[in-house]
Amino acid sequence: MNFFLTVVLDGLIQASWLFIVALGLTLVFGVLKILNIAHGSFYALGAYIAATAVTTVAAHGLPPSFGFVAMLISVALIGSAIGLLLERGLLKMFYGRDEVVLLLVTYAVFLILEDATKLIWGVNPIYATQPYELFGNIEFAGLSYVGYDLVLLPVSAAIGFLVWFGLNRTVKGKIVLAVIHNEEMSVSMGVRVNRVYAVAFAFGVLLASLAGALTAPKISMQPGLSSDVIILSFAIVVIGGLGSVEGAAVGAILVGLARAASVHLMPQAELFMIYLIMAAVLMFRPEGLFKRETARRI
């Protein structure tokens, strides 16, 4: 029983940050119909920026809580700015082209960002562990957990709730949903799709980099981070159904639990397990768990 609880809790901790990354990916796909390969790079970018912020604050002798706040603010600002710049400056030029072409455009962005992060932060592992001790250790069911990990759970749930609430209970969110469901019709009703695109993409980048910042104290930042994360978040959104917020949540929990279970039972099977789940879901529900049926052209 205790073992079961450990796996579930570890899985949920994993799921909490994976959900934030996948949420951004799925929103960008829903609105812009772009499967963004560079999404993992934004996660890595967020993590690196957070590391710089944390170490700068620490170098000035300020307490780690300042570092925590500084990293969130700097990542939020830089992340959304980069998102806006990329959408307005680059992606805009390729709208209306084949979805594979757009996929390759984001692949090019991935390649560029991969080397750009290497140029700025080097290839050696970077650590920013100061905020990790911020919330102390918490005893739970006879096990000792790092408080920071457990804090991620409500944070992630709150972000999920805010996005759900924003989309379903506000006028602006309803407009975004309208664009997701039928772009053509919403334009005819006077929606400025360009703005929705820009905001949605920037928000997606913001979520990815925020997830990067939140996990930065837990991990070591080094090259290869982005391709690992994008592979996980692809699996999540495909399991859940591309463009679905609920799907991202369920997919993140499934992938988180699968990772935790395989780490405890069969460490060698981790990546294998996740992609096996994804392949199995696609075999039986090709559109993912939460995708609604759409009409097709005959």
Add this chain to the structure above:
Amino acid sequence: MKQGLHPVVMLLLVAAAALFGRVLPTWTLSLATIAASNALIALGIVILARTGNVSFGQGLFYAAGGYGVALIANAWGITDALVQMLIGAVCGGLLGIVIGPLLARYSGIFFGMLTLALSMVLYGALVKTTALGGSDGFNIGRPTLFGLSFTDTREADFMLYAVSVVTTGLAGIAATILFRSELGLASLAVRENNLRVEYLGISSNWVVTINFAIAAVFAGASGSFALMAQRHIDPQFAYWTTSGEFVFVAVLAGYQSVAAVFVASLALELVRSFSNLYLPNTWQLVLGVFLLGVILFLPRGIGSLWIKQRRKRTDPPLTAVTAQKEAAQ
């Protein structure tokens, strides 16, 4: 597809390209070998793309071919380059025939994601298989040809160059014949609308499966060339960025010319080795900028430089969305 060129002329061109290797400087030989091998796998992607499906997991068959050859070569002492290539093609093809029918039901982004997932399953399995060297992989010996072993490195490089260029050239000729065949035309119809193809009495799943298997055969052979050129194999063969590069070559080439695939592959290798030389550590950056440039300025690929569009380009229908976007620009 060049409609005008006769297959015999193409054969002569391939032979000329292979013999041209005699006068090439040594450092370009291995570069051209890799370019030919990448062109072969990208050709498979182009063939498959004619049915409207883009595979982001050709690394699966690339690795299957490479590992299959490496294991059989080490177990039975088979070193002949041609036999190794055939083993690679068979390994890739067998896997393609098994997976093809399962994937043929999917289309668009889901097809791409599923192929990517399968290649990552193989990657994950290979990394953790210590018997195959785990993430470090293992080495194999130098290939031979018709019982001759090559001790001189230039001769060995030329042999591999010639075999890979001839193989890729023959595959290219086969592809042009395929494109003009009934199956090739049915593939284009499947891309346009698979339901209508079904109404005409052709199984669209069958068309996709056949094309998928051909692409897998090419990918397997390509994997064996990569193995012979590096004399080393590791799970990176199956990683998604490897597959991404092959799609990159296919898109760079555009989907209208077989020759463009070779040019694109060679261009990519040249860009890579030059940026490796002059801008070490930033070749990915150069590659990304190069890719963006091609997509932006040559929307129909490198092939559009010398192939004139016969039909007048049909503009996409003006919809409310495009109208608003144009107004905003």
